[in-house]
Amino acid sequence: MSHNPITELTCQLIHYFARFQDRAEEEREHVYTRYGELLHYHNESIVQFGDLSIAASRINWACFCQRRGLQLRHLDQQMIPDEEAVQLILEKSKEWIFPLASVTKLRKERYALRFQRAPIVAHVIGNIMQLGELYGKPQKLEFAPDTTVSLVLHEQFLDVEAPPGNSKEMHKFRARQLFMIVSRLLKYTNMHPVEPEDQTDETLVISIDSNNHARRPTQPDIVDGDPGNPVRQEVRLVCGPVVESHKKAATTLDSLSYMNIRSNDMLLIAMHRHGVRDCPQGEGFQDLMRRLGFAAVIVDLFEVRHSSCASLVSNGLGSSKGANYILYNSARLETLLRTFNGKVETGVYGPLPPLESVDLSTLEEDLDWHLIYGYLLHFPEMIESVLLQFREGHVGVHILVRYIVGLASTFSRYYRNKQILVQHRANLMPVLHARVYLVKAVRQVLNLSLALLGIEPVNYM
Structure with missing residues (x-):
């Protein structure tokens, strides 16, 4: 299976509706990275808009095909005109990297496509656990193979x-x-x-x-x-x-002074919102403050395109939610796993069984799906999109920052609504084991993302 399943799935979906005019082109490997309104992969409002939505009108597809040297396979004005067409695409999708579960019509001339969840859950959790730090590592980039x-x-x-x-x-x-x-x-x-x-x-x-x-x-x-x-x-x-931020003129602050300001901002937010853990004013506390301040500064500077103007946060202006959410949820992940391991050592829980013996079907509910499909599955695709515009003089660091903020915020919502470390009862152990593996997967991807920015995760807050 491709290291980037979204790319493979996109090709399979596009080629279901269109074919190459030149047969020789069918032998080549094609990557569709810029498809505008044609396809939307969703990571929010999935229940409402589906996992993926596609343009329903032939006009949108005809314009895309004209640019790509493709030809539509049928002449209908709607891409999935009736129930028979729905059944055809559902049957064909059984040959795709991930099969579809349903197709429904949305407003604004779009179809909502929903995938069978079990294959994606197994693929994502299994790949992250198997590959570790190599998960999402691009094997081939369209713009620079072997460069x-x-x-x-x-x-x-x-x-x-x-x-x-x-x-x-x-x-x-x-x-x-x-x-x-x-x-x-x-x-x-x-x-x-x-x-x-x-x-x-x-x-x-x-x-x-x-x-x-x-x-x-x-x-x-x-x-x-x-x-x-x-x-x-x-x-x-x-x-x-x-x-x-208040005068839109080049700042006179030096980086060390600004980092101290942001460290203090982050500490105050942690104290007011979350009740930061008491910590002696020693080396550990100073290290935590350094990580908090550096994370806030990096988010401030790169949450917008690197070529755009970056505004400093000062005098209470601006928001620290992004950096605060990132590291607070980094600490949550570490605390959850540390607590689980502690309970294993004291005999409250049994050891975590091998992944192949864990029932992952408990991770097919909507909140689990938002994390697994909306963020973890899309990590390899996000990495490639960050690098996509190198030759045009851009690198999408802001895409990486926004991905991390979204992942942390989604996990925060998951944490508030799910009891991850359930009570020790035999019927709840499959749920516990599946959720521990999900927590381990989220931590792995979050730490990989943070490492690319040079941000160190934290063990407590």
Whole structure:
């Protein structure tokens, strides 16, 4: 099965309605990453809009097919015109990577498609448990198969007087953090980072730039080689300015001062909303404060596109919900697993059985489904979408940040509505074991996502 099942499922669905005009094209591997209004994979309002919704009108599909060199298989004005057509697609979907359970008509000329949940639940939990840190790792990227990459940060963004990992000027700090995030993303893909001195004509050079004034263009710079030699391409990723929220002018705060401000903000929010655990004012407390502050700063700087203006949070303006939710739910995950392991050690629970002997059917309810289908299944697809626009001078770090916030918020809702560590009764043990595996899967994906941003998870809050 593909490391990115969403891509495979998209191809199967599109090819159900359309075929290639040129038979030779059928032999090639095609990836559909930009399909606009044609397909919507949902991670919210799944009960209302389905797991996936598709355009019902032939017009939408005809426009897409014209751009892609495809031809629709039938002439009906509606893509699934009657009950017979519904049964046909349900039967055909049995051959797909994930079979459908139902197809219904929505308002606004769309169909809602719902999948059989059991195969997806088993696939997601099984893959995460088996692959661990390799889950979601791209095997092949359409824009850069087997490409060597050289990542360059200009020396003007290095501040030797600043503490490690910091820069006195916020726009320089943002550029340095983008450099480090891109470096981690490249290591997570099949691309091969090389040192500047090892560049070849085929090497994709990615340079990190910064702009503390009016936005400069972020289009890639094409560097021509000598006649007869291959063209080397250099992509310039530009960080937009960092401004004060109340006056929209470039900030005069240095990164260390801002991190201290955000650490204090996060602590106050944790105390007021969640009752932060008492902790001695020692090394452990200081480490927690550092992680809280750094997470808040990264979210502030990258919840918008890196090329856009980032506004600092000051004087109570703005929101810390994103970073706060992320690390608070990171702590929840660790606490749940620590509590479960403690009860196993004291004999309250038996050991967690192997996954293959666990009944995962208890994870097919709506709240479980929001986590598994809406977020965990889509992690590989999200990683590829972050990298998709490299050659256009963009990298979607904001997509990764929003994914993490959404995952943490969804788990928070799950935690409030589900009793994960159930009472020790024989009939409840299958539920307990399935939910513990789900918690382990969420923790694995959350920690993978945080690691790409350089954010460390926390054990308590």
